[in-house]
Amino acid sequence: MYNIFCLAIRMFYFFCCLYLLFKEFKQNLLACTYYLRLILIFAPKFYHQTKNIKMKVTVVGAGAVGATVADNIARKELCHELVLLDIKEGLAEGKAMDMMQMSSVLGFDTKITGSTNDYSKTAGSDVVVITSGIPRKPGMSREDLIGTNAGIVKGVAENILQHSPDAIFVIISNPMDTMTYLTLKATGLPKNRVIGMGGALDSSRFKFYLSKALNCSQNDLNAVVIGGHGDTTMIPLTRLATLNSNPVSNLLDAETLKKVAADTMVGGATLTGLIGTSAWYAPGSSALSVVESILRDEKKVITSCVLLEGEYGQSDICLGVPVVIGKNGWEKIIDYKLNEEEQASFNKSAEAVRGMNEVLNTLAV
Numbered sequence: 001m002y003n004i005f006c007l008a009i010r011m012f013y014f015f016c017c018l019y020l021l022f023k024e025f026k027q028n029l030l031a032c033t034y035y036l037r038l039i040l041i042f043a044p045k046f047y048h049q050t051k052n053i054k055m056k057v058t059v060v061g062a063g064a065v066g067a068t069v070a071d072n073i074a075r076k077e078l079c080h081e082l083v084l085l086d087i088k089e090g091l092a093e094g095k096a097m098d099m100m101q102m103s104s105v106l107g108f109d110t111k112i113t114g115s116t117n118d119y120s121k122t123a124g125s126d127v128v129v130i131t132s133g134i135p136r137k138p139g140m141s142r143e144d145l146i147g148t149n150a151g152i153v154k155g156v157a158e159n160i161l162q163h164s165p166d167a168i169f170v171i172i173s174n175p176m177d178t179m180t181y182l183t184l185k186a187t188g189l190p191k192n193r194v195i196g197m198g199g200a201l202d203s204s205r206f207k208f209y210l211s212k213a214l215n216c217s218q219n220d221l222n223a224v225v226i227g228g229h230g231d232t233t234m235i236p237l238t239r240l241a242t243l244n245s246n247p248v249s250n251l252l253d254a255e256t257l258k259k260v261a262a263d264t265m266v267g268g269a270t271l272t273g274l275i276g277t278s279a280w281y282a283p284g285s286s287a288l289s290v291v292e293s294i295l296r297d298e299k300k301v302i303t304s305c306v307l308l309e310g311e312y313g314q315s316d317i318c319l320g321v322p323v324v325i326g327k328n329g330w331e332k333i334i335d336y337k338l339n340e341e342e343q344a345s346f347n348k349s350a351e352a353v354r355g356m357n358e359v360l361n362t363l364a365v
């Protein structure tokens with residue numbers, strides 16, 4: 001309500017300035033520039049408010065990753081309304097209330113509510129992020145989670161769809177490639193509305209290890225990881241990685257590059273070993289980058305897990321490839337023109353993920 005009131009005031013102010021600008025135009029050039037300046041000051045805020053005023057996001061799973069995504073979304077005011085849902089009594093309500101108590105401190109206006117398994121509260125969501133399920137413990141692979149998480153993710157996706165038929169789904173729960181495939185099949189949604197998040201995180205870990213080897217800023221690097229989101233299925237594309245357009249292969253020897261790629265691939269397992277459970281800060285902010293690109297229609301290229309229909313030589317599988325992400329979900333797959341060796345790794349990765357997808361047939365989901 002407060003947001004709508006502010007928006008109305010801003011609109012009124014904006015159009016008054018516009019009116020005065022045209023009225024004065026012929027008579028007083030100085031006043032005219034003054035009004036123009038006022039418009040320019042307020043236009044960005046007005047644009048921002050208008051764009052996100054009615055957006056609603058639901059995050060399912062109020063655990064470590066879910067709460068971090070929600071926190072990031074609220075801080076950036078990417079939507080007007082944010083619902084956190086969890087099966088554990090009171091958890092989502094408690095975390096939502098805790099986050100709302102940062103609102104005046106941090107100055108954001110997103111309204112966050114929590115719900116214990118009441119899907120009616122999620123109705124009309126534009127974007128739904130699914131993080132529900134168990135995380136891995138030290139020594140476990142992401143694939144070990146399939147038996148528990150498949151049933152959870154399928155049930156959640158079906159419940160969400162009943163109340164938000166137009167939502168774009170962002171899947172985080174592991175094993176993410178198979179959970180994305182499962183969501184697509186279980187919901188029958190158009191392919192562009194189901195996006196698995198894994199490549200954004202793996203690419204950020206790739207940049208982290210590259211920056212350590214190069215002693216450079218992560219922000220000067222361009223580096224992506226494609227393929228499956230698993231310790232043995234992800235493919236850090238070292239050949240295409242650059243530091244300010246300079247290929248990193250010009251700067252690091254082959255041995256070091258190989259170590260960077262190997263560290264990247266077990267980046268998640270390294271953290272699980274240290275923390276005792278799955279990481280959440282980088283996963284949460286990587287998920288944010290996908291949600292932000294959708295809600296702001298940024299058209300960013302983010303490696304994400306999407307349905308392939310012949311692209312990269314694979315079909316009937318969800319796997320990580322660079323895609324353009326905007327208001328329609330994933331909008332286009334970018335062809336990186338893999339060399340023979342990279343394509344062979346991609347095919348091997350697809351084979352492993354396909355094997356995992358087949359496990360779904362043996363589960364009662």
Ligand SMILES: NC(=O)c1ccc[n+]([C@@H]2O[C@H](COP(=O)([O-])OP(=O)(O)OC[C@H]3O[C@@H](n4cnc5c(N)ncnc54)[C@H](O)[C@@H]3O)[C@@H](O)[C@H]2O)c1
Pocket residue numbers: 060061062063064065066085086087088091131132133134135136145149152155156171172173174176197198201229278279280283
């Ligand atoms: N894709 C990625 O890059 C990535 C990165 C990190 C973690 N993950 C995965 O994300 C998932 C969540 O990780 P986490 O660390 O937040 O775990 P967590 O245990 O902290 O949180 C999971 C939450 O899901 C809830 N939940 C379980 N079943 C539910 C259901 N049916 N409905 C609603 N909520 C339900 C639990 O109560 C719990 O609060 C795990 O599967 C983990 O492996 C993926």
